[in-house]
Amino acid sequence: MDFDAIISNLPLYLKGLWVTLQLVIMALAAGFVLAVPVALAAASRNLLVAIIPKAFIYFFRGTPLLVQMFMIYHGFAQFDALRESFLWLVFREAYWCALIAFSLNTAAYTAEILRGAIEQTSFGEVEAAKACGMSKPTIYRRIVLPSSFRRALPAYGNEVIFMLHGSALAGVITIVDLFGAAKIVNSRHFVPFESFITAGVFYLCVTFFLVWLFKRLEHHWNAYLRPRETIAVPTIAATAAD
């Protein structure tokens, strides 16, 4: 075992970690913003409204993330029209190509999670809202969406962890993310075990933080689903002493 090479390359790993975090956070943010309208449309009973979002979800859930990323990075670069347009400023950079692929991918999975939650909304809640005279948009804003987000939280936490791990694919297209850094260290110092286990430990740490974060969020937002905390009841012994 030779961890000297790892220690001298720690700055490279930290830079890689920073790139990984940037990619994951931005992809999750963009993906979530995109997922809400897609989920709402996909949950619609009107087939004309639902068909396009459903096709989007089906495509991005039905193909590997690596294939999607290669299509955007290598595939789009093949078309002269794209290369000569202003869009090339974005597609020229591996970084943006990866970010676009990750965002669309996580948007599809998130939309599917939300769609399920929206469709499972208890009819009683909706009926009560109607009885109170809320309009349809108000019902969505006040009742359906908040309740769906809460119920989707555990599944979404899982998707966030998958996105973190999926982001390692960025290392394949010249981006020096955490995995890219590990590949550089490995190929310079020929220590595959040490270089990849170090990247693995970093991923573990981030995952640990995410698990903790989602536990807190669930604790906070799903408090109404928890069993009530027991209230201190005076014991018989204490009562008898009185």
Add this chain to the structure above:
Amino acid sequence: MRKLVTAVVTAVTVALVSTSVIAGEWKKIRIGVEGAYPPFSSITADGKLVGFDIDIANALCAELGAECELVPQDWDGIIPALLAKKYDAIIASMSITEERKKKVAFTNKYYNTPAKFVRRKGSGIEISMEGLKGKTVGVQRATTHDNFITGEFGEAVDIKRYATQDEAYLDAVAGRLDLLLADSVAMDDGFLKTDQGKDFEFVGPGYSEVKYFGEGAGIAVRKEDQDLVDMLNKAIDAIRANGTYEKINSNYFEFDVYGG
């Protein structure tokens, strides 16, 4: 029953002993090659390995009277796989450098060609600290070219590192790179003379500083196999002397790649 057991045990023992004897005398040599570095090493459409490295490997084995098995392996893992005994020698245009010598033993060089930059025709990029500032340069990861550009121009340029040279060509054609840095012969035959490289040209001098590029390309062998190093060195001298090297050389190049 007992006889049968004895017979089996004897047979297995004999088999084990005889294989180890063969291994000791190097009757069979497994050679790691890359397969993504034309014209030195590439894989044809029907999956056959071809190229200068491949022909040299076969010629050396013929010279040694040994049976050769060629094992394709990605560049990134080519030294770890040698150390893990997936093969016994690497013939993959590997430059003899100090960093690599810490892990493996090398034979003498079997060729030595300079490194050069390639630019898109008409881009007007000049090779100097000023001219390179802010430019994007593509190299194959963990090669002498990677070390050179990182060490000499690392502050000025944006370096994109690829697992194979072919991927760097792909991104150069796509327009993601301003320059390529690689072996001049590999780029001339593997890229500039091909259809995809027709809009590109060499620029700047040839680089062959020993500090970065070593003494040329050698064959890497595990350090404990010094006997194989000696055998391969003799074989390299022999094919240089008997004209085999020259014949292979002329199949690929118009000049002697062995170098001065």
